[in-house]
Amino acid sequence: MGMTASSKGYRTQGYSCPDVTRSYPSQTYRRFPAFKVKKQGELIETLSILPNCSLQNPAIDVWWSFCQFFPNNDNFLFCTSTPFQIMQGIHWKRVTALPCGKIVQYNLQNGKSGVIPQATCDGFPKFQINPDGIKLTSLTTSSIAEHFIVYHPANPVIQRARDPSFTQYKDYATSPNGSFFAILAKNSVNTFTLSVFGSSTILRADSVIKVNDLYPDVTPRPLLFTDQADVKWSPDSKHVAIGFSKGQLIVVDWRNSQGICNVFEEIIPDCHLHGPSGFDFDPRSKHCVMTVAASDMTLYRVNTEDKKILACCNDLGSFVDCFKYSYDSNYIVAALFSRKIKVLDTEDLSALFEIDLTVLCPDFEDISQKLGSVAPNTTCLSLTSTGEQAAIACWDRKIRVVQLLKVLDLQCLCKFAILSVVTPSNVNKLPIPHLIKDYLYSFPYNP
Template identity: 60%
Template sequence: MGITYTTSKGYKAKGYTCPDVVKCYPSITYKKFPMHKVKGPGELIQTLRILPTYSVQNPAIDAWWTFCQFFPNNDNILFSTSSPFQILHGTVWHHKKCVMLEISATYAKMCIIKYGKIECGTVPQATCEGFPKFQINPDGVKFTCLSSSSISEHFVIYKTMNPIITRAHDPSLTQYKDYATSPNGSFHAILAKTSASCYTFFVFGSCSYLHTEAVIKIDDLYPTIKPPPLLVTERIDIKWSPDSRHVAVGFSRGQLTVIDWRKLQGVCSVFEDVISDLELCGPSTFDFDPRSQHCVMAVAANDMILYRINTHEKKKLGCSDNLGSFVDCLKYSYDANCIVTSLFNLRIKVIDADELCSLFEINLSVTCPDFMDVSANLGSIVPNVTCLSITATGEQVAIACWDRKIRILQLPKVLNLQCMCKYTILSVVDPSKIMKLPLPHLLKDYLYSLPFNP
């Protein structure tokens, strides 16, 4: 185990059990979700309304695509943003081309839950073109957002003299669809449409402007994956494995691929190699198991069943019972105590990460009576929940909803004595000093939430 520190990049810790794994952390101690905000399991804690306020009544807007993320190592801060969209032909997403809507809907919004108040403010000049994907870097110093041809990097603590850094800039040949920053904070993975018939996968170093670490044409690895026709807006979601070695790409047309970007080769096409005759339920309905370096994933298919798979051995490890509805999005808790799924039928299900059995369920139509089912207006083509984020302890979930609201819900307390001790230690010991604690290496790995399975 080792650790390095710089004032601008936070801390990087290396695993003992899995020495190839490096993760980046902010240079602050962990801050818990406010205790006075905690409620009973299944209860609504807070509803946050996302900017803007004056264009909601515009009849051209069908729905809002909203994104949210808890701040790394600080469950008191929630970043969120939202953009308006209009449905074309009743089947696809399309960004509404209106100058007023673009300006009013593309500001990132930072919500701080503190001392019983919600303190909100916009982040100046932070825009999100198209689907509003942004991500806080694991170092907690910067956050990035994606335009059609570049990644814009902003400092979380805004100063007028701080420059906005544009990376991976390519305005002529590409159309960037989605991106994600690696857990070690060193790389950005981007999927781009480089021609009418080709997707290209790029990995850029987070400190370089134009240098690419990897360039892979998707149709060289998976010939069946092609961009849709021009009038169809393709939804894509990218997620990194915990060891920053593999990248998984989910497509709204039902494919899920895993790429080893260092070897420039495909690892697995999940719905061809592992779960045949089915499709991915949605572009955000998969996640890597944090306990594994890169092999184990949870995947929701369009048969309403959640599968646990090994992408290296290309086999199923288990499956759930029928969930009773399609999945909008899912995510492992930080230490894989559970999997939180958002279902289209307005249910939030907490699922055991190993047995894939249901542990707890929240009925949003009861808990959030103001939540209107999107199918009443637009049918089943649009998810009710576009994104979810879980606190580090796995006890609260923030769901980003199509109605331009973030709802924070209380989940059951799943912490055992070891977990409670862990977060108590993290709240008083900053990441640089964990390695100096008089503890076995395996416990230090546990405090860093590093994977322990190859």
């Protein structure tokens, strides 16, 4: 399929933020295929995950889908999906008669695709491509399965961060520096535990935090697959944020086992997090600034250390299913429950433009007609490195790739022109100011 990966990536520190380390693939940047670029707001293509499985199975209420563009290479998109039956509005039961969590790799340049052998996601499907582009990890109920991106029968699947205490892993995330896994687990006494493992660790955790000790009100429901959660790292890999389906959003300092902020108690007390994926860290900030989607159909930009609201947008007209900052924080892309995509300014959250998927994709059915509001229409968003294209993972097992901004500013154009011919390891050797190198590496520059 044309996918190549090196035997090692590249890691470096920032100049203006020497305490921040990042990991990168060793290859030069590859742009999204030029022949597929469309006008702003147009549909590029629709991809079906596991197309041979029937959508007409009466036991299936929703296909929970997930996708991610390959780091530093916008030619490749990885996707997965798992079918669920929703019982009593809260109990998500996997339809095990069908393939669950198979990971599919799409080559957008030549149109080829294929299933990655032995790579499967348990539970709510989620995988991550390590920032160095060498390996892919997926979450099972009791470990992290690590696969090489380029499959070879001689390369074993390594089970890392094994759970010896009979807990149930709910969600995880790989740190931006590629050194740690943060895993949220529901344990046998019905409380949440956040464990941070070194990326080469088999058993021993570097940190174990009992969430209930820091935030007593954050507790799971008793049944399996009734709690959804989303774990995300701050850009400097120092804080971990967790969103819960019960509406809480917490931020912790994992090295010191300290609670930093319970966002909807300390900053926005009159509402709650609408969905577990309704938050994201601002890439320009090391760990203080994030944007959250609240139950009052408002986006709030907040500082979790100063406990302040910095900006808000209350004219969305719908709940937010999920959203994401572009890689360089040029804008925010929000997928609304009304099946619209809004692109917002990162400073004041003003709307830049809107894409109506009900018009663009007439085959995209509204899940509320089937299930009400118990499941989102959009389950995941992934953006290309430039932020010009978005892959939208939907409940109907389809990935819809749309064109966002088509024209970048001169600064961005120069950045990606340089990265397309200079590898990350050689950026540090360029005879240019250190601050420009930080910009090429996309380091945060605010607290």
